[in-house]
Amino acid sequence: MKLTIHDDIKKIPYYPKAMMYGYDEGWVRLSSNENPFPPSPKVFSSILDALFFTNRYPGGELELKSAIAKKLGIAAEQVLIGNGSNELIEMTLKAMKHGKRNKVIISDPSFAFYAIAAQVYGYEVCKVPLADMHVDLGLVGKQIDKTTRIIFLNNPLNPTGTIFEQEHFENFMKTVPPEVLIVVDEAYAEFVESAQFPNTIKDIGERPVLVMRTFSKAYGLAGLRIGYGIGEESLIAFLERTKQPFSVNMMALIAAQAALSDGAYLKKVLRNNRNGKLYFSKALQELSIESVPSEANFILVKLGKDAEAITKRLFEEKVLVRWMGAYGLPDFIRVSVGRMDENRRFIEVLRRVI
Ligand SMILES: Cc1ncc(COP(=O)(O)O)c(C=O)c1O
CATH class of the missing domain: 3.90.1150.10 (Aspartate Aminotransferase, domain 1)
Incomplete structure (x- = not known):
């Protein structure tokens, strides 16, 4: 070629x-x-019903946002829907582009797509080693400089399954400058039993935090590709602008609502x-x-x-x-x-x- x-x-x-x-x-x-x-039997029947409408563009995003918001006690405007959390990672990288501020911090190891997507969008990737199989927030904080734009934290961490705790997260957040977006990927949150797991959703109005969740794991919809982000309203509105129209298909939108209800x-x-x-x-x-x-x-x-x-x-x-x-x-x-x-x-x- x-x-x-x-x-x-x-x-x-x-x-x-x-x-x-x-x-x-x-x-x-x-x-x-x-x-x-x-998936839940409710998912099967909702998909069968939706099949009759596949001549239409996918609707249902607003309804799904409302259902998620109701469950979490937040506003629908604070919810973003993506084609898997992978699309949310991409939206974040697209929306945050900012000249010289082009450093993304991730832990090493962590979910492989953060580094791949960051490179695709031209960011420099800074990898921070783990401490005893845990994300070391102190060490992550030390890597923040004037060029830092996004920090991807994964909690629980893929591939170790360990978590960082509420107290450590709170202390860490105090040290993060306002120009840096913290993305907390909680793809496995539903499985967590520890009482020390951070309540990140309460931070969304206060600080630049985007929390990501997915229907791929606990809800069994990995093959349909649907995830959601939670953040402050204006942040969500900006991220939304970078999204491909209709990136989430109709089956996924309808199935996710059904899954949430079961x-x-x-x-x-x-x-x-x-x-x-x-x-x-x-x-x-x-x-x-x-x-x-x-x-x-x-x-x-x-x-x-x-x-x-x-x-x-x-x-x-x-x-x-x-x-x-x-x-x-x-x-x-x-x-x-x-x-x-x-x-x-x-x-x-x-x-x-x-
Ligand atoms: C930490 C983490 N985030 C995100 C994803 C991808 O999720 P989704 O299927 O919603 O794109 C995975 C998948 O394994 C994961 O481990």
């Missing part, structure tokens, strides 16, 4: 594409922190997740394998130098987990909590393979 592509684009790593493995019987898919259950489904998912983590922690202990205590729907498991080879052996047995080499943790795998039969299958194969 004769086209010249700028080096800044050439050096961007690929985001791993989802594989079809695991959609069919026989596979145990614990590699992408997905919900192991099909409290029993959410309870079932959270109960399964809690039991799954307890099972993993006990079973791994029995195998003398270390893991990181997690507040999310996945756990980080230390397998040592054979971690990659074990991942391959698990794959041969149709058990999918994520080797953490790409996250700079080559001794670890990340395992999503599945249904209990899937969790047992993982442990059974792991026991045999090691």
